[in-house]
Amino acid sequence: xxxxxxxxxxxxxxxxxxxxxxxxxxxxxxxxxxxxxxxxxxxxxxxxxxxxxxxxxxxxxxxxxxxxxxxxxxxxxxxxxxxxxxxxxxxxxxxxxxxxxxxxxxxxxxxxxxxxxxxxxxxxxxxxxxxxxxxxxxxxxxxxxxxxxxxxxxxxxxxxxxxxxxxxxxxxxxxxxxxxxxxxxxxxxxxxxxxxxxxxxxxxxxxxxxxxxxxxxxxxxxxxxxxxxxxxxxxxxxxxxxxxxxxxxxxxxxxxxxxxxxxxxxxxxxxxxxxxxxxxxxxxxxxxxxxxxxxxxxxxxxxxxxxxxxxxxxxxxxxxxxxxxxxxxxxxxxxxxxxxxxxxxxxxxxxxxxxxxxxxxxxxxxxxxxxxxxxxxxxxxxxxxxxxxxxxxxxxxxxxxxxxxxxxxxxxxxxxxxxxxxxxxxxxxxxxxxxxxxxxxxxxxxxxxxxxxxxxxxxxxxxxxxxxxxxxxxxxxxxxxxxxxxxxxxxxxxxxxxxxxxxxxxxxxxxxx
Numbered sequence: 001x002x003x004x005x006x007x008x009x010x011x012x013x014x015x016x017x018x019x020x021x022x023x024x025x026x027x028x029x030x031x032x033x034x035x036x037x038x039x040x041x042x043x044x045x046x047x048x049x050x051x052x053x054x055x056x057x058x059x060x061x062x063x064x065x066x067x068x069x070x071x072x073x074x075x076x077x078x079x080x081x082x083x084x085x086x087x088x089x090x091x092x093x094x095x096x097x098x099x100x101x102x103x104x105x106x107x108x109x110x111x112x113x114x115x116x117x118x119x120x121x122x123x124x125x126x127x128x129x130x131x132x133x134x135x136x137x138x139x140x141x142x143x144x145x146x147x148x149x150x151x152x153x154x155x156x157x158x159x160x161x162x163x164x165x166x167x168x169x170x171x172x173x174x175x176x177x178x179x180x181x182x183x184x185x186x187x188x189x190x191x192x193x194x195x196x197x198x199x200x201x202x203x204x205x206x207x208x209x210x211x212x213x214x215x216x217x218x219x220x221x222x223x224x225x226x227x228x229x230x231x232x233x234x235x236x237x238x239x240x241x242x243x244x245x246x247x248x249x250x251x252x253x254x255x256x257x258x259x260x261x262x263x264x265x266x267x268x269x270x271x272x273x274x275x276x277x278x279x280x281x282x283x284x285x286x287x288x289x290x291x292x293x294x295x296x297x298x299x300x301x302x303x304x305x306x307x308x309x310x311x312x313x314x315x316x317x318x319x320x321x322x323x324x325x326x327x328x329x330x331x332x333x334x335x336x337x338x339x340x341x342x343x344x345x346x347x348x349x350x351x352x353x354x355x356x357x358x359x360x361x362x363x364x365x366x367x368x369x370x371x372x373x374x375x376x377x378x379x380x381x382x383x384x385x386x387x388x389x390x391x392x393x394x395x396x397x398x399x400x401x402x403x404x405x406x407x408x409x410x411x412x413x414x415x416x417x418x419x420x421x422x423x424x425x426x427x428x429x430x431x432x433x434x435x436x437x438x439x440x441x442x443x444x445x446x447x448x449x450x451x452x453x454x455x456x457x458x459x460x461x462x463x464x465x466x467x468x469x470x471x472x473x474x475x476x477x478x479x480x481x482x483x484x485x486x487x488x489x490x491x492x493x494x495x496x497x498x499x500x501x502x503x504x505x506x507x508x509x510x511x512x513x
Contacts, residue, residue, distance in 0.1 A: 009498055016500040023186075187444035189501055190425050191494040193437060193476060195451055197487040199235045201228060206479035207247060207465045213255040215471035220479055221248030227262055227272075232470060235487065241272060243279055250293040250304075259316075261302060263290035269304050271316070283314045285321045294337045301358075303344055305332035311346050313358070323361030327354060333375040336386070341400050345386060347374030353388050355402055365402045369395060378418035378426070380440065387440075389415035389428055396443070408443045411436045417466045421473040429478055433462025446501065449488075457482040 005013075045053065103109055204223030211218040217238060219229050227241040227248055246266035253260050259280075260272040269290055271281035288307035295302055300316040311325040311332050330350035337344055342355035342364050353367040353374055367388075376389035384399045387408075394408035394415065413430035420426045424440035437447040453462050463481030470477065476488040491499075 012500050013497050016497065019500075185442055187439040187442040187446065187501055188424060189496045190423065190437070190439060190446055191490045191492075192447050192499055193449070193488040194491045195449075195486055196489050197235050198454065199230060199485040199487065200454060200483060201230075201237050202226070202483045202485075204247070204483060205463075205465060205481050206483060206485055207249050208251050209466045209468050209477055209479040209485065210251045210253050211468055211470045211477070212253040213471065218468075218470070218477060219251050219253060219260060220485055221251045221262060221264070222483075223247040225264075227251060227260075230485070232475070239277065241277060243270060244268060246289075249289065249291050252293055252295055254295055254316075255297070256295075256300065257316075261293055261295065263293045263304055265289035267306075269293065269302070269314070281316075281319050283312075283319055283321075285312055285314075285324070286310070288331075291331065292334050294335050296337045296339075296343065296358075298339045301337075303335050303337055305335040305346055307331040309348070309350075311335050311344065311356075313344070313361070323358075325354075325356055325361060325363075327363050327366070328352065330373075333373065334377045336377050336379055338379055340384070345377055345379070347377045347388055349373040349375075351390070353377065353397075353402070355400070364400075367397065367402045369404060373414075375414070375416050376418040376428075378420050380420055381422050383440075387418055387420065387426060389418045391415065394418070394426075394428055394438075396440075406443050408438050408445070410445050416464060419467045419469055419476070421469045423473070427467055427469075427476060429464030429467045431463045433464060433480070435464055435467070435478065444501070451480075451486055453480075453482040454484050 202220065202222040202224055204225075206220050206222050208221040209218060211232065216232060217229055218232050219227060221227050221244075225242065225244050225246060225248065227244070228237060229239040229241070230236065231238055241260075244262065244264040244266055245268075246264050248262055248264045250263040251260065258274045260274055261270070262272065263269045267286050267288060267290060269283035269286070270279045271283070272278065273280045283302065283304070286304065286306040286308055290304050290306045293302060293304040295316075301322065302314040302316050303311055304314070305311040309326070309328045309330060309332060311328075313322040313325065314320070315322055325344065325346070328346065328348040328350050330348055332346050332348045334347045335344065336346075341357075343358040344356040346354050346356065348354070351368070351370045351372055351374060353370070354363050355365040355367075356362070357364050370388065370390040370392060372391045374388050374390050377386060378389075379386045385396060385405065386399065387394055387396045389411075391412070391414050394411060396405040396408070397403065398405055408426070408428075411428050411430060411434070413432045413434055415428050415430050417429040418426065419429075420440060426438040426440050428436045428438070430436075433450055433453070435449040435451075436445055437449070438445050450462070453459060461482045464478050465481065466479040468477055469475065474489060478486045478488070480486060
C-alpha cells in the first residue's frame with residue numbers, strides 16, 4: 001500500500017533531493033575546454049604582449065629551462081626575430097644601479113642589465129633574511145617570464161584566489177593566499193519542539209525556574225512572591241513556599257545538599273531546607289534587588305547578582321560574604337558559575353560581560369562587543385564555550401579569554417533567557433513571547449515558536465522570562481508572563497524528510513562585532 005503524503009511534504013522532499021544532489025558541486029569551477037583556451041590565450045598573447053613577442057628570451061634563461069619552447073605549453077610559433085640567430089638582448093635601464101641594497105654605487109659595482117633568475121637568487125642569499133624576502137618579491141619579471149607565463153591557464157586558480165598582503169617580521173610580503181568567502185557549514189538536523197503541556201497556578205508573572213538534580217520535580221519563582229514546587233512528570237503542584245515580600249527573581253536547587261536557594265527584588269537571598277520546608281539562612285549584603293543567583297558546581301559557594309551593580313560570593317555554610325565583585329556600572333542581570341577558569345561570568349545592563357577570577361575577586365576579562373544590555377548568559381554543557389543574549393545579537397564566545405566565535409542574528413527582541421543542551425540546541429526566549437531554536441555549531445535558526453497566551457490573558461502578556469532543559473534534556477520548560485509554565489518536547493514523528501533543513505550554503509554576511 002502506497003503511503004499518501006501532502007503536497008507540502010512532497011515538495012519539500014523534492015527540494016531536499018535536489019539540494020543534496022547539487023550541494024557537492026556548489027562554487028566549483030566548470031571544467032576547462034583545452035581547445036577554446038588555446039585560442040583565447042593566442043589572442044591574449046598577441047593583444048597584450050605583441051610588442052615584446054619578437055624579442056628572444058635570454059640565453060641563460062633558455063639553458064636553465066632546457067630549450068626555447070619549454071615554457072610555452074601551447075606551442076606558439078616563434079617570430080622571425082628568433083629564427084637562425086642566437087641574439088642576446090640586454091634590457092638596460094636609463095641609469096646604472098648598484099647590485100644590492102646598502103652597496104655604494106661605484107664604477108666597479110654598477111650594474112646596467114637585469115639580473116638573471118640565478119643571479120637574483122644568489123643576491124637573495126647574501127641579504128639579511130627579512131630583506132631578502134622583501135627583495136625577492138620586488139624582482140621584476142623578465143621578458144622570458146612574461147612569454148612563459150602568458151599562456152598559463154587563468155582558470156587554474158580557484159575562484160576567490162587573490163594576492164593578500166601578509167605582515168611578517170615587520171615587512172609586507174606579497175603572498176598568494178586562497179581567500180575563501182565564508183560559507184555556513186551544513187547544520188546538524190534537530191527535530192522540531194512542540195508544546196505539550198501548560199501548567200498554571202501562579203498569580204503573577206513566572207520569573208524563574210530550576211529543575212532538581214534527580215529530575216523528579218522543578219521549582220518556579222513568581223511575581224506573586226511565592227515559590228512553587230511541581231511534579232515534573234504530571235505537572236501537579238506539590239508545595240508552595242512563602243517568605244519573600246517582593247517578586248522572586250531567581251531559584252536554584254543544590255546538587256550537594258538538600259537546599260533550595262532563592263533571591264528577589266526584596267534584596268533578600270534565602271536558603272531553604274527542603275526536609276523541613278523552612279528558611280534556615282539569610283545572606284545579607286546587597287543594597288538593591290537581587291536579579292539572579294548560581295551555585296558553584298564543586299565548592300560550597302553561592303554567587304548572586306544585583307541591581308546595585310555588584311555580584312557577591314557567599315560561603316553557603318557561614319553566610320559570610322567572601323568577595324564583592326565590583327566593576328560593572330549598571331545592574332548585573334545574570335551570573336553563571338563553572339568549575340573551570342574563569343569560574344564566574346556576569347552579564348550586565350552596562351552592555352558588558354565580565355569573566356572573574358574567583359580567588360582574587362577581580363575581573364580577568366571584560367567583553368564590550370554587545371551594544372545593548374546583556375540579560376542572559378548560558379554555558380555549553382560539553383564545550384568550553386558560552387553564549388550571551390542581547391537585543392542586538394546572540395554572541396558565542398570561547399573560554400578562557402572570551403574570544404569571539406560568531407553572531408546568531410535574527411531574534412530581534414529583548415532576550416531574557418538562554419538555554420542549551422548537549423545535542424547543541426540553543427534556545428533563546430524573548431520579552432515579546434517569541435522563542436527561537438538554534439543549532440549551536442553553525443548558528444542556524446531551525447525553529448521559531450510563539451505560543452498563544454493563556455485564555456483570559458492579554459496578548460501583551462506574552463513574554464518568556466526563563467527557560468531550562470530538564471536533566472534528561474528531553475523536556476524544555478519556559479516561565480512566562482501569562483502566569484503559566486509551558487512544557488515542550490521533541491516531535492517524535494518528525495524526520496529529516498518531513499522537516500528538511502531549509503539551509504542555503506551561500507556566502508554568509510556576519511557582523512564580527
